[in-house]
Amino acid sequence: MAKTITDVVCPFCGTLCDDLEVGVSDDGKKIIDVYNACAIGAEKFLHSQASDRVTRPRMKQEDGSWKEVSYDEAVEYTATTLAAARKPLMYGWSSTNCEAQAIGTEIGEIVGAVMDNTATVCHGTTLIAVQDVGVPSCTLGEILNRADRIVFWGCNPAHAHPRHMSRYSIFPRGFFTGKGAKGRRMIVVDPRVTDTAKTADMHLQIEQGRDYELLTALRVAFKGEWLPDTVAGIPKKTIYEVADLMKSGRFGIIFFGMGVTQSLSKNHNIDQAICVTRDLNEYTKWNIMPMRGHYNVTGSGEVWGWLHGFPFALDLSRGFARYNPGDTTSNDLLVRDEVDAVFVIGSDPGAHFPNSSVKKIWDLPSICVDPHLTPTTAVCKLHVPVAFVGVETGGCAYRMDNVPIECRKVVDPPEGMMTDLEFLERVTARVRELKGA
Amino acid sequence: MAEYLIKNGFVYDPVLGINGDKTDVAVKDGKMVETSALSNPAEIDASGMTVMAAAVDIHAHVAGPKVCVGRNFRPEDKLFRATPQAGIKRMEGGFSVPTVLKTGYDYARMGFGFVMEAAMPPLYARHVHEEIRDTPIIDEAALPVFGNNWFVLEYLKNQEIENTAAYIAWLLRMTRGFGVKNVNPGGTEAWGWGLNCPTVNDPVPYFDITPAQIVRGLIEANEFLGLPHCMHVHANSLGQPGNYTVTLDTLKQAEGIKARNEFGRDQVLHHTHLQFHSYGGESYASKSFESKSKEVADYINARDNITFDLGVVTLDETTTMTADGPFEHHLTELNHLKWVNTDVELETAAGVVPYIYSPKTFIAGAQWAIGIELGLFAKDPMRTFITTDHPNAGPFIRYPRVYKWLMSKAAREDMLDNVLKYGNTVRDRCYIGEIDREITLFELAQMTRAGPAKALGLAGMFGSLKPGMEGDVAVYPYNPETSGDPEDIERAFSHAQYLIKGGDVVVREGQVVSNGNKRTFWVDCKVNENPQVERDVAEKFKRYYSVNLANYEVYAHHYVPNPYVIEVDATQ
DSSP: OOEEEEEEOOOSBTTOOOOEEEEEOTTSOOEEEEESOOHHHHHHHHHTTOTTOOOSOEEEOTTSOEEEOOHHHHHHHHHHHHHHOSSOEEEEOTTSOHHHHHHHHHHHHHHTOEEEEGGGGTTHHHHHHHHHHEEEEEOHHHHHHHOOEEEEESOOHHHHSTTHIIIIISSOOOSSOTTGGGGOEEEEEOSSOOHHHHTOSEEEOOOTTOHHHHHHHHHHHHTTOOOOSEETTEEHHHHHHHHHHHHTOSEEEEEEOHHHHSSTTTHHHHHHHHHHHHHHTTTSEEEEEEOOOBTTHHHHHHHHHHHHSOSSOEEOTTSSOEEOTTTSSHHHHHHTTOOSOEEEESOOHHHHSOHHHHHHHHHSOEEEEOSSOOHHHHHSSEEEOOOOBTTTBOEEEEOTTSOEEEEOOOSOOSTTOOOHHHHHHHHHHHHHHHHTO | OOEEEEEEEEEEETTTTEEEEEEEEEEETTEEEOGGGOSSOEEEEOTTSEEEEOEEEEEEOOSSHHHHHHHHTOGGGGTTOOBOOBTTBOOBOOSSSOOHHHHHHHHHHTTEEEEEEEEEOGGGHHHHHHHHHHSOSSEEEEEEBOTTOHHHHHHHHTTOHHHHHHHHHHHHHHHTOOSOEEESTTHHHHHTTTOOOOSTTSOOTTTOOOHHHHHHHHHHHHHHHTOSSOEEEEOSSTTOTTTHHHHHHHHGGGTTOOOOOSSOOOOSEEEOOGGGGOEESSSSSTTTOEEOHHHHHHHHHTOSSEEEEOOOOOOSEEEEEESOHHHHHHHHHHHOOOEEEEEETTTEEEEEEEEEOOTTSHHHHHHHHHHHHHHHHOSOGGGEEOOOTTTTSSOGGGHHHHHHHHHOHHHHHHIIIIIOTTHHHHHHHSSGGGOOOOOOHHHHHIIIIIHHHHHTTOTTTSSOOOTTSBOOEEEESOOTTTOOOHHHHHHHHHSOSEEEETTEEEEETTEEOOOOOOOEEEEEEEEOOOHHHHHHHHHHHHHTOSSOGGGTSOOSTTTSSSEEEEEEEEOO
């Protein structure tokens, strides 16, 4: 009979579900099954059990082959590379815990690194918009208990955050929302007919890249002012209808994703979406929330916030903290040849950065700390496999609404494997020696 | 461990009754001792300087989600304000919302040893503790907010004090919290629907309980438990003209209740940043708005069970942040600057808006005057504490400037004559021009050391140099015999010459030389088993919280790696 571990936190997406149950073998060494999780979350747990998992660091050789090295050698290579670099890039930080992020930032301070997280190609534009106009928001439980108007704008939770709608936003019955989905009106704004759009009360099939126009039109419509016949492919009658629907709610929320943050107009879209929310607060209660992707990308922004005051694109290379997106963001630094070493942890730029940036990583001394084999591990000089945070070690992670939750350890990592935190602590100690700090 | 002898300073210690006498002070093994107990001490020459116990801040927003929002959404707050890493000291940045590193160093440089984070949303307790953990040197604790919590609203509606108390004890343990904070009682829950409770008699939507009931109920529950600190309230209608009547109505809820605790605390209600709550008139216009500081101070002077802190406006560009969600919305409507709001399920809300207290406006000048007046009208410095409600009325690094204004009529006159554009109108609408009082160094030590330590129930550890107390000593380069210029006060108290914290030197000759060994204080209160509260907690987490009950408690070592637990037994 297998044991069941309850209240397990899912280290996959920003929804950070904390109600998983994981069945492990009697000896506590093997994960047998995962309950309550979505398909992606379950796969993350089960994948850690793969028999072909890399369990020791590997160095790339001259001929392109890989040679297994010890963790000691990996610490030494990482520390000497970072200490010797004039301006290393330390990127990622979104799929690891806050303790690792905090100690990693100390390394960045000692060696004068530029620290950047995955927001740089995701919700970084949101963070910039928040610096422009703020953000009225709430926790996900508020949506569960109060919300009667839900807008999904440029996001597709049915696939990207699979349990979002059932746990928080559409289907559950909360304190003031006893009728569940029947009491809520759901609006989806997306150029595609996604599975999320198919469940909506209203789907605004907007022309691609015209979000700014439609958001502005809504602000006009709230005031009942004149609109042209169509805006962004949506007839004005529909826009007035949606505006009324939004104003008539008792508690509303706009969830938005990369459809607006990384399409034409970028942060200006979000400025406008936040202003829509501000306007609605003149009439009733409205909120807006980014659908953060990685389970702890939010946490890395918080850790850097309290240590240095900036949520991403954190440049420590001058000896003090500096922030200038477009200048201190990863891709800009890489394509301009401004960094001379790359350290990646808890992220996969090899799969998500433009090819021109990935080639630069390939050319530079580079380290990738990641439990998986990824396109990034393939282009880096050193791959350091580590224990899975949230499966094989605990630690703090921040949900998309900034709520911190302590992840649980379910099983031990394969024998002799280090955690992110252990590896970074070793590197910190060695970097201190090398730098005399 | 080290021994230190601080020689020949002018010592101020209200607890020992020392008022500027030249005497020696001794620290050994982390504690204050008699000078005779030292064997081979390192000597610190404090001649010509002022020696006090390290200061205690009873109310500042220095750690947690809204503070971090303030940092992250205001890059402009850090522009040209970064300090590089040097020696053991890490990089610093920020002004009104400094990074945690700068927070710890700045407090140490001002001679502080203990700081109370004034509002912790329970669901975000981990975040608060992570920031506290990473703040160097100073000891800290955090007050979870209770005044809009659904459990509290439901229990108090039925006058169930014992259940409320059991819930408070449980939540303090879950969040590693210190005491009971109560922000805009009921109004923040109403804000869930975009509404507010402007007076103490406005019922909370759905929950049908009034702010007055919440205030009185939380005082009673706090005394039922006998916690070290009393109920710590930020009343309804903060910042509204004419709100002093709401403030008086709130203070009246403490009438007839006596303190019941084993920590030497005598008061049952602490009203924070009273400046924001002492306004008369009907609008912000200078022909209507007026100071009601005297009326409020008179009420408090005539009672002995209330303490308060000032919340002095320092006339800076700052970042306001509070669990008073509707107030921050009101503020963004006023100044049209960026606005962050976060409603927290079943518990509270918070808002953040930048704000510029410009000396060129009448209203900022009047607010400045009201804060100072409260400090000068107050008869008992042991119940009157100096704060700026950091960062709401101004950043905490301005405390020494506030000391200057309180200690020097000349400095106040200079403000009214030369700094404030509408100084004469401020004289006209406020009391400040009529007051001659100047706070003494002895009274300053009461208002920043002995007083707040006693109100927090920490009089046995902080606020005095008595043998047996924590070895926390601050030495300021201020000579009370020769210093005449009010600017000397600000300069000296901004840059302590020495700070000894927990028996170790952390500031030497004005420079931070150690990251200290900071502790997180929390209160572990034992209560009788209470099946109803246990059932209610289980039920609410199952149905209405977005996290599971098992994932709520801040248990892991990395949140509170160096705890100091105060145990309270409320089982009888």
